[in-house]
Amino acid sequence: MYSAPETMPIELPTFHADISLPYTLTPGRAAGTFLAEVKNKRIIGSRFASGMVVAPAEDFSSVDGEEPESFVEAPQTGVLTAFTRVDGEVIGFIKLDGCDNEFPHKILADLSDLAVGQRVEAEWQDGVEESITAIKGFRLAPDAPEGAVKPAGETEEPLGSIKYALSLPYEHAYGPYYGRMFDEIRENGRVMGVRCTNADVALLPPREIDDISHKKTGTWKTCADTGTIRGCSIINMEFVGQTREPPYVYAEIVLDGASTRLIHMIEIDDVEDAKKRIKPGTRVRAIWTEGERKGSMSDIERFEVIDE
Amino acid sequence: MGHHVGIVGVGQTHHARRRTDVSQAGLVREAVDRALADANLTIEEIDSVVVATGPVLFAAVNHPELWVANAIGAQGKPVMRVTSGGGAGFAGALAGYYQVAGGYSQRTLVVAYDKLSEGPLQYSISTLYDPFWGREFAVGIMGFSAAYWRARMDVLGHTEEAAAMVAAKNRNNAINNPYAHQKKAVTVDDVINSRPLCWPIKLLDVPPISDGAAAIVLANEKVAAKSTTRPAWIRGMAYCCEADNAAERSMMLSEPLALASKQVYRAAGITNPRRQFDVVEVQEPYSCFELNYYESLGLCPPGGAAELVASGATQLDGDIPVNPSGGCMGANPIGAVGVIRLIEGATQVMGRNESNQIKDAKLALVQSGGGWANLRGCAVLSA
Numbered sequence: 001m002y003s004a005p006e007t008m009p010i011e012l013p014t015f016h017a018d019i020s021l022p023y024t025l026t027p028g029r030a031a032g033t034f035l036a037e038v039k040n041k042r043i044i045g046s047r048f049a050s051g052m053v054v055a056p057a058e059d060f061s062s063v064d065g066e067e068p069e070s071f072v073e074a075p076q077t078g079v080l081t082a083f084t085r086v087d088g089e090v091i092g093f094i095k096l097d098g099c100d101n102e103f104p105h106k107i108l109a110d111l112s113d114l115a116v117g118q119r120v121e122a123e124w125q126d127g128v129e130e131s132i133t134a135i136k137g138f139r140l141a142p143d144a145p146e147g148a149v150k151p152a153g154e155t156e157e158p159l160g161s162i163k164y165a166l167s168l169p170y171e172h173a174y175g176p177y178y179g180r181m182f183d184e185i186r187e188n189g190r191v192m193g194v195r196c197t198n199a200d201v202a203l204l205p206p207r208e209i210d211d212i213s214h215k216k217t218g219t220w221k222t223c224a225d226t227g228t229i230r231g232c233s234i235i236n237m238e239f240v241g242q243t244r245e246p247p248y249v250y251a252e253i254v255l256d257g258a259s260t261r262l263i264h265m266i267e268i269d270d271v272e273d274a275k276k277r278i279k280p281g282t283r284v285r286a287i288w289t290e291g292e293r294k295g296s297m298s299d300i301e302r303f304e305v306i307d308e
Numbered sequence: 309m310g311h312h313v314g315i316v317g318v319g320q321t322h323h324a325r326r327r328t329d330v331s332q333a334g335l336v337r338e339a340v341d342r343a344l345a346d347a348n349l350t351i352e353e354i355d356s357v358v359v360a361t362g363p364v365l366f367a368a369v370n371h372p373e374l375w376v377a378n379a380i381g382a383q384g385k386p387v388m389r390v391t392s393g394g395g396a397g398f399a400g401a402l403a404g405y406y407q408v409a410g411g412y413s414q415r416t417l418v419v420a421y422d423k424l425s426e427g428p429l430q431y432s433i434s435t436l437y438d439p440f441w442g443r444e445f446a447v448g449i450m451g452f453s454a455a456y457w458r459a460r461m462d463v464l465g466h467t468e469e470a471a472a473m474v475a476a477k478n479r480n481n482a483i484n485n486p487y488a489h490q491k492k493a494v495t496v497d498d499v500i501n502s503r504p505l506c507w508p509i510k511l512l513d514v515p516p517i518s519d520g521a522a523a524i525v526l527a528n529e530k531v532a533a534k535s536t537t538r539p540a541w542i543r544g545m546a547y548c549c550e551a552d553n554a555a556e557r558s559m560m561l562s563e564p565l566a567l568a569s570k571q572v573y574r575a576a577g578i579t580n581p582r583r584q585f586d587v588v589e590v591q592e593p594y595s596c597f598e599l600n601y602y603e604s605l606g607l608c609p610p611g612g613a614a615e616l617v618a619s620g621a622t623q624l625d626g627d628i629p630v631n632p633s634g635g636c637m638g639a640n641p642i643g644a645v646g647v648i649r650l651i652e653g654a655t656q657v658m659g660r661n662e663s664n665q666i667k668d669a670k671l672a673l674v675q676s677g678g679g680w681a682n683l684r685g686c687a688v689l690s691a
Binding site: 015017019021022023024025026027028029031058059060061062063064065066160161164166170172174178182204205211212230231232233234235236237239240241242243250251252260261262263264265271275279280281296297298 | 326327328329330331332333334337365367368378379380381382383425426427428430431432434435437438439440441442445446447450451452453454455456457458459462503504505506508551553554559
């Protein structure tokens with residue numbers, strides 16, 4: 001028998017998170033040589049034993065995995081094999097004269113003027129090095145003569161590494177349990193969990209199903225601002241993405257009234273004193289931030305040791 | 309159970325802090341060429357391929373198996389990527405084991421790698437934390453690991469000195485490992501006096517950051533002889549998981565490893581691991597982990613790890629040598645490490661280990677793990 005779903009999708013606020021990472025990527029010998037040569041306005045390709053020529057250059061044949069016999073200089077002219085428009089820019093696949101592969105790049109023309117099979121020619125951009133964007137794009141060149149693949153001759157040293165960065169924005173859905181917990185943190189400055197199935201202690205973060213009994217969890221319960229350290233370490237090092245200045249204590253804390261741990265920080269003045277004073281079993285209290293709360297764990301600014 | 313599965317060929321790169329001469333694909337190619345040559349095979353004779361790596365964020369290439377497949381000539385074959393953090397290589401090998409044991413493949417190539425020089429490591433690892441709950445305060449797994457080592461000091465006696473003994477043992481063993489890149493003799497005092505990173509974890513308790521790849525060829529009993537007269541047979545292999553933030557989770561012993569070892573020992577007929585195994589290879593992301601594994605693997609009773617390492621039993625000349633290769637302390641290309649540990653264990657029972665061959669080794673125990681601290685596995689290899 002058909003039964004209606006218990007929940008319907010509704011629009012709710014999301015939790016915004018950014019992941020931003022710097023990289024030093026290794027292009028390898030072939031791509032590294034291609035990237036090193038763009039400053040000379042040359043397109044370096046790979047020639048394989050089978051006679052296949054691939055440009056831009058690649059370290060391994062996509063047919064059988066073999067390594068190239070030699071590098072070649074590919075011509076700057078070719079044929080458009082496919083095209084589309086993305087965010088107002090025209091992107092196409094280009095097959096350079098004498099080469100066996102197609103690769104994507106910008107097409108410097110209006111979409112309405114394009115047709116598969118048209119002749120195109122590379123247009124270079126001054127001031128760009130070590131990137132395929134040194135080629136600004138490919139423009140229509142109906143009268144361009146057929147180019148030929150030439151021996152590369154002397155080539156620049158391949159680039160060993162290339163700077164790169166990823167910046168990834170996310171909008172995470174809270175769901176009903178996290179939604180209530182963070183709403184309580186923001187509106188009432190209290191941490192609430194849900195009771196597990198067999199005791200009057202709260203699971204933090206709250207969840208629908210008890211991990212151990214696999215049964216539905218119980219009613220909501222407010223945990224205290226005080227708790228006990230279960231594990232802790234002293235962070236002495238600096239790293240990318242760190243939110244506080246070391247040294248400080250990384251602590252896994254079980255709040256009074258809860259049975260699972262939360263991760264937070266304890267500020268310290270003296271490392272040697274902290275080794276002795278802050279350890280599993282040490283009692284701590286949450287110190288909330290002043291002013292408006294955001295509805296995240298960082299609304300608790302830090303934990304402090306309770307002098308008992 | 310279907311077929312017997314043996315490791316019939318192995319290969320690894322000379323691991324390095326940074327390999328700027330090869331891309332990820334080129335790194336993989338090196339290990340695969342070596343493993344295929346060792347197995348007396350070409351890629352044409354391989355039925356299926358498993359590619360194992362750590363998280364994509366380590367080196368910013370999504371679906372790296374596509375890139376890798378080109379580089380090793382795997383076009384047209386079943387290719388599957390497996391990822392499980394630090395245990396990626398081991399989980400990949402387990403996927404390959406299932407394929408051969410189940411009769412879906414006669415020979416499977418497993419290649420595992422990471423190129424950790426390319427991205428920010430601790431930050432990438434921190435993204436395994438719940439974005440709502442803990443990520444903003446996370447310190448990779450180092451903060452977490454140090455916190456529970458600190459707790460184990462109080463409860464189990466896993467002292468700073470005991471972990472320093474592990475670090476010194478493994479670092480000194482790595483000196484003879486031709487594939488390691490950190491090879492410097494250190495003393496227990498050197499470890500204890502090294503710079504704290506996340507106290508109690510100090511600089512010399514932590515392996516290097518590495519670029520590296522490792523590959524093995526798995527084969528069934530019908531075709532193994534083409535590659536070698538002496539395969540390393542897999543007598544049991546398992547990888548278990550536990551709930552992440554459950555109320556009853558013990559932070560003192562690794563429960564999933566205890567579960568996995570129970571299954572594997574049963575399959576392999578191991579009743580007294582300390583006496584039966586000739587050699588052990590474990591994946592120790594920090595020195596303190598190895599102490600924990602001694603206990604979860606049943607090499608000593610809970611709380612006996614500090615005594616075990618202090619007794620010298622796990623040294624090269626002890627009765628249960630652990631990490632004759634130097635473990636992660638010689639090189640730590642994270643996603644590859646599970647396969648590297650299998651290679652080191654396999655070559656011991658094949659009688660041709662290149663680091664420190666244990667005389668007459670017939671039975672090896674290999675451990676690996678990943679995810680946070682809650683995915684752990686082990687395997688038994690025999691001559």
